[in-house]
Amino acid sequence: MSNNLSLDGCDLVNLALKYGTPLYVFSKGMIESRCREIKEQFLKRYEGSRAYYASKAFLTLAMCQIIEKEGLGLDVVSGGELHLALKAFFPAERIILHGNNKLRQEIETAVEKGVSRIVVDWEGEIDIIDAVSKTKGKRTPILLRVTPEIKALTHKYIQTGHRGSKFGIPLERIPFTVKKTMSLPNVELKGFHFHLGSQIDDYRTYLDAVDVVTKLMSDLRDRFGYIAEELDIGGGFGIGDGENARTKPISYFTDPAMERIKARCSTFDLPVPSVAIEPGRWITSEAGITLYTVGAIKEIPGSCTYVSVDGGMADNIRPALYGARYRAEVANKMGRDKDKIVTIAGRCCESGDILIENLPVPGDIESGDILAVFDTGAYNYSMASNYNMLPKPAVVFVDEGEDILVVERETYDDLLVKQRGIGSALRV
Ligand code: LLP
Numbered sequence: 001m002s003n004n005l006s007l008d009g010c011d012l013v014n015l016a017l018k019y020g021t022p023l024y025v026f027s028k029g030m031i032e033s034r035c036r037e038i039k040e041q042f043l044k045r046y047e048g049s050r051a052y053y054a055s056k057a058f059l060t061l062a063m064c065q066i067i068e069k070e071g072l073g074l075d076v077v078s079g080g081e082l083h084l085a086l087k088a089f090f091p092a093e094r095i096i097l098h099g100n101n102k103l104r105q106e107i108e109t110a111v112e113k114g115v116s117r118i119v120v121d122w123e124g125e126i127d128i129i130d131a132v133s134k135t136k137g138k139r140t141p142i143l144l145r146v147t148p149e150i151k152a153l154t155h156k157y158i159q160t161g162h163r164g165s166k167f168g169i170p171l172e173r174i175p176f177t178v179k180k181t182m183s184l185p186n187v188e189l190k191g192f193h194f195h196l197g198s199q200i201d202d203y204r205t206y207l208d209a210v211d212v213v214t215k216l217m218s219d220l221r222d223r224f225g226y227i228a229e230e231l232d233i234g235g236g237f238g239i240g241d242g243e244n245a246r247t248k249p250i251s252y253f254t255d256p257a258m259e260r261i262k263a264r265c266s267t268f269d270l271p272v273p274s275v276a277i278e279p280g281r282w283i284t285s286e287a288g289i290t291l292y293t294v295g296a297i298k299e300i301p302g303s304c305t306y307v308s309v310d311g312g313m314a315d316n317i318r319p320a321l322y323g324a325r326y327r328a329e330v331a332n333k334m335g336r337d338k339d340k341i342v343t344i345a346g347r348c349c350e351s352g353d354i355l356i357e358n359l360p361v362p363g364d365i366e367s368g369d370i371l372a373v374f375d376t377g378a379y380n381y382s383m384a385s386n387y388n389m390l391p392k393p394a395v396v397f398v399d400e401g402e403d404i405l406v407v408e409r410e411t412y413d414d415l416l417v418k419q420r421g422i423g424s425a426l427r428v
Helices: 010-018 026-041 062-069 080-086 103-111 124-137 169-182 203-222 250-268 280-285 318-322
Strands: 022-028 052-054 073-078 095-098 118-121 140-147 187-193 230-232 275-279 288-299 305-309 327-331 340-346 354-361 368-376 396-397 400-406
Touching: 010 022, 010 340, 010 368, 010 396, 010 400, 022 026, 022 280, 026 052, 026 062, 026 280, 026 396, 052 305, 062 080, 073 080, 080 095, 080 103, 095 103, 103 118, 103 124, 118 124, 124 140, 124 169, 124 187, 140 203, 169 187, 169 203, 187 203, 187 288, 203 250, 203 327, 250 275, 280 288, 318 354, 327 354
Parallel strands: 022 396, 052 073, 052 275, 073 095, 095 118, 118 140, 140 187, 187 230, 230 275, 305 340
Antiparallel strands: 022 288, 288 305, 288 368, 327 368, 340 354, 396 400
16 A cells, blocks of 8 residues: 555655646545535525636636536636636626726626626726626626625735725715616616625624625615615635634535525515625635645754755745645655654745745655645635746646646746847747
């Protein structure tokens, strides 16, 4: 029996040898089973409900194909994400467009292709959508993104629903915006949206926002007779961090939210809106593992032991940006005692490029070992950069013993494709 770590019947050490490292590996089955859980526990149980996968978490053509096949919708936040989705033949009528500063051209494409909803993030955007829709002879369904003034307990950089956030329309401006929207012929106001932030571990944060927004809905009905048909409660369903990373059932978040929405609507005598969610990390994070090869090992007496790997902040910016913590194993030395504590260092030219601190590993860890870092399926590949001219790693899906290459590793020449020398024919 091999002592190697495996995923979905694939030996990860063999995959590292076959494709090289760093390497992003995803369990296709786990992504699918998360989609199915959403279908069983949310979509089937709540009439009219919708679920859009937040593609910014991890987006490739192959990922789009899975989401399409599983019947979920897709949340895109830029022309680039929309372009990729359309290239993957993702149906426009299942796409929702976000963005706090959408370009006119992005709105034009979205309207022309007939996306399901555009989520309006500022007042002036409504005029653009109305004008573009008029030119294209369409009436575009929109949601207004409300800033509910709820501060989620998460890293400051990923809070979005607090007062002062750059996202959404301030609460006090909503009545004016609704009135204005109701007067425009080429947009159709379907309801409201909020997104409180990311890595939210406590479902009660959503309840606080539901309270604010349902009160708002009641006021709007009283003032203008406007009745919202839809409420999109965003994504942000947390999965914990480091050793404590555990994906909770989706119903941990959605059931109490649905209950509260129903209860509040009954209090205010409002019809219950159809509800949408936009999970990103919850679907992909745990399905992803990043493989690295160990290189330099530096023991600093009285300080720590650095184990350096052949990737780092270029393929996983999250520890440096948010202080995110990760779990890892030496994939070719499973089951051994972990009697050494090390610091996993990236290879970028930054002192802050430290992937994991205080990681217990087998005492005989050595150059050439394969390190597997867990829960890297969300916001790792999608936030990867070419810092230090590092080519982006390949992405491989594994599925019942089979491995499928879905993104090729970049080459050095790929990094130069768009470059031109000055005044000469210097080209790659
Ligand atoms: N809906 C909206 C409108 C969003 O802005 C986001 C994420 C989501 C849904 C999905 O959130 P999730 O379920 O994945 O937490 N780069 C950060 C996360 C930024 C999230 C941005 N918006 C990180 O690595 O933690």
